[in-house]
Amino acid sequence: MSELSRLTIHAARDALAKGETTAADLTEACLTEIEGAGALNGFVHHTPEIARDQARAADARRGADAPALNGIPLGIKDLFCTKGVPSQAASRILSGFRPEYESTVTRKLFESGAVMLGKLNMDEFAMGSSNETSTYGDAVNPWRTDDRKLTPGGSSGGSASAVAADLCLAATGTDTGGSIRQPAAFTGITGIKPTYGRVSRWGIIAFASSLDQAGPMTKDVRDAAILLREMCGHDPLDSTSADLAVPDFEAALTGDIRGKTIGIPREYRMDGMPEEIEALWTRGREMLADAGARIVDISLPHTKYALPAYYVIAPAEASSNLARYDGVRFGHRAKLAQGDGIADMYEKTRAEGFGDEVQRRVMVGTYVLSAGFYDAYYNRARKVRTLIKRDFEQVFAEGVDAILTPATPSAAFGLGEMAHADPVQMYLNDVFTVTVNLAGLPGISVPAGLDGKGLPLGLQLIGRPWEEGDLLNTAYALERAAGFVAKPEKWW
Amino acid sequence: MSIDTETAARVAHLARIRVEEDRLPALAQEFNTILGFIEQLNEVDVEGVEPMTSVTPMRLKRRDDVVTDGGQQDAVLKNAPDAREGFFAVPKVVE
Numbered sequence: 001m002s003e004l005s006r007l008t009i010h011a012a013r014d015a016l017a018k019g020e021t022t023a024a025d026l027t028e029a030c031l032t033e034i035e036g037a038g039a040l041n042g043f044v045h046h047t048p049e050i051a052r053d054q055a056r057a058a059d060a061r062r063g064a065d066a067p068a069l070n071g072i073p074l075g076i077k078d079l080f081c082t083k084g085v086p087s088q089a090a091s092r093i094l095s096g097f098r099p100e101y102e103s104t105v106t107r108k109l110f111e112s113g114a115v116m117l118g119k120l121n122m123d124e125f126a127m128g129s130s131n132e133t134s135t136y137g138d139a140v141n142p143w144r145t146d147d148r149k150l151t152p153g154g155s156s157g158g159s160a161s162a163v164a165a166d167l168c169l170a171a172t173g174t175d176t177g178g179s180i181r182q183p184a185a186f187t188g189i190t191g192i193k194p195t196y197g198r199v200s201r202w203g204i205i206a207f208a209s210s211l212d213q214a215g216p217m218t219k220d221v222r223d224a225a226i227l228l229r230e231m232c233g234h235d236p237l238d239s240t241s242a243d244l245a246v247p248d249f250e251a252a253l254t255g256d257i258r259g260k261t262i263g264i265p266r267e268y269r270m271d272g273m274p275e276e277i278e279a280l281w282t283r284g285r286e287m288l289a290d291a292g293a294r295i296v297d298i299s300l301p302h303t304k305y306a307l308p309a310y311y312v313i314a315p316a317e318a319s320s321n322l323a324r325y326d327g328v329r330f331g332h333r334a335k336l337a338q339g340d341g342i343a344d345m346y347e348k349t350r351a352e353g354f355g356d357e358v359q360r361r362v363m364v365g366t367y368v369l370s371a372g373f374y375d376a377y378y379n380r381a382r383k384v385r386t387l388i389k390r391d392f393e394q395v396f397a398e399g400v401d402a403i404l405t406p407a408t409p410s411a412a413f414g415l416g417e418m419a420h421a422d423p424v425q426m427y428l429n430d431v432f433t434v435t436v437n438l439a440g441l442p443g444i445s446v447p448a449g450l451d452g453k454g455l456p457l458g459l460q461l462i463g464r465p466w467e468e469g470d471l472l473n474t475a476y477a478l479e480r481a482a483g484f485v486a487k488p489e490k491w492w
Numbered sequence: 493m494s495i496d497t498e499t500a501a502r503v504a505h506l507a508r509i510r511v512e513e514d515r516l517p518a519l520a521q522e523f524n525t526i527l528g529f530i531e532q533l534n535e536v537d538v539e540g541v542e543p544m545t546s547v548t549p550m551r552l553k554r555r556d557d558v559v560t561d562g563g564q565q566d567a568v569l570k571n572a573p574d575a576r577e578g579f580f581a582v583p584k585v586v587e
Contacts, residue, residue, distance in 0.1 A: 100568075328573075341583055341584070342584075364527075367523065380536075385543075385547075
């Protein structure tokens with residue numbers, strides 16, 4: 001394992017500043033690791049030429065004025081449109097698609113001096129919790145306990161796997177119902193979903209526009225603060241992008257949380273939750289108390305209805321967003337038979353191009369939006385969403401600064417293990433994370449321990465809107481107290 | 493409420509996804525599982541609650557009504573499966 005690819009962003013930044021390494025060396029180290037990690041199936045489009053060019057440019061601009069991510073090699077989730085580079089949301093329907101434009105997030109990262117190593121595996125259109133719906137095949141978790149291959153989680157499974165396996169220094173992810181935080185927890189890394197509107201969605205292939213947010217997936221909390229700052233900022237190209245100043249999140253990391261109030265929501269204690277998750281949650285509570293925070297029990301009464309509301313709203317928005325894949329403007333078009341009309345072209349193209357889970361969600365979304373059911377399903381779900389957000393507003397108004405919950409209801413499970421379960425069983429993975437998207441809040445997953453088999457487990461902290469700096473600081477205090485340093489043993 | 497194969501076929505058509513006849517029963521079953529899960533929402537008292545339109549209260553930004561982009565025909569057509577003479581080409585739409 002290369003020492004250079006194991007570095008955090010801040011360690012690499014320091015080493016570059018002192019002249020102890022170069023962007024070119026960092027990049028080569030990562031490219032070598034990626035080449036040897038085919039078994040993880042994390043990187044699905046490799047861009048070594050772009051990476052080497054960007055590294056060379058970064059080395060040329062080193063010095064005191066160098067931008068924040070100068071020479072830092074990153075992996076980019078396949079959901080981000082990158083100019084001239086395949087960007088297909090892990091879907092067959094976008095095979096061959098090479099955007100003519102750059103997403104706002106990747107443009108900002110490149111302007112900050114970052115190096116793109118390639119595109120990362122994910123669930124198709126970010127719909128999944130195990131990376132098993134990808135047209136590229138499963139991404140694999142570098143952590144394992146025996147010969148079984150484990151899921152890195154989803155939908156940002158390739159990002160999580162690549163960061164945990166030290167193939168890159170950090171990666172971008174996106175999170176619609178938990179797609180940054182759940183894979184981060186499954187792989188022992190840190191992942192933050194910022195407040196809705198913090199990061200521009202322009203050029204990120206849309207799943208559910210009112211829930212989607214991009215964020216960093218990193219080796220520690222400090223890196224999350226550094227990378228998040230470079231991803232954030234107002235963008236006129238995204239009408240929901242917030243016109244707010246972006247604070248220096250790293251400067252907020254003092255580790256001092258004395259006097260902060262941390263809420264423990266009783267509704268997150270689920271029936272059948274493994275004892276290890278419960279124990280980890282209790283330990284997290286103790287660690288924050290030891291650091292000087294005040295711990296209070298709180299109630300978020302509509303928690304139980306978050307997943308069902310999500311599985312109306314997200315498919316409804318997806319059915320609308322994915323209507324654009326029609327075989328006309330980009331991507332795959334089915335071969336047509338003699339006499340086939342335009343409706344046959346749409347139907348055959350979408351049947352061939354979309355995988356089973358995407359088809360299912362597009363059709364569920366179509367149903368809940370159809371005449372006669374719109375009020376009963378879609379409008380009702382949007383009303384429940386208002387109530388879920390109100391639950392959070394009430395506890396914040398009572399003085400709660402952050403909320404501590406488990407990140408996932410279990411550790412990583414085996415690939416293929418859920419193949420015969422009904423779709424709802426897979427959806428339950430997001431039970432602790434999905435409320436945060438519905439309420440538009442920032443949430444972070446921090447690795448906090450190992451289960452009895454030696455697999456990582458994460459804790460989630462949920463913050464007030466626009467208070468990512470404060471949230472990251474609480475996460476930093478938790479990270480320091482938890483002292484999670486375990487790494488997967490290399491087998492790939 | 494239970495979805496039959498006829499409804500499943502109608503939804504598939506509305507979504508413009510071709511589903512073969514023999515797959516419809518399984519699809520209807522999956523819909524029923526998911527909708528059964530969603531039915532829980534009926535337990536919630538939503539009387540007088542506004543449906544959420546925007547998670548972050550904000551007024552959409554306005555700008556002057558002027559052309560800000562354009563003249564990119566080549567870039568727009570670049571990824572089309574079938575583009576001819578500056579247009580997207582599709583099967584015959586009108587007789």
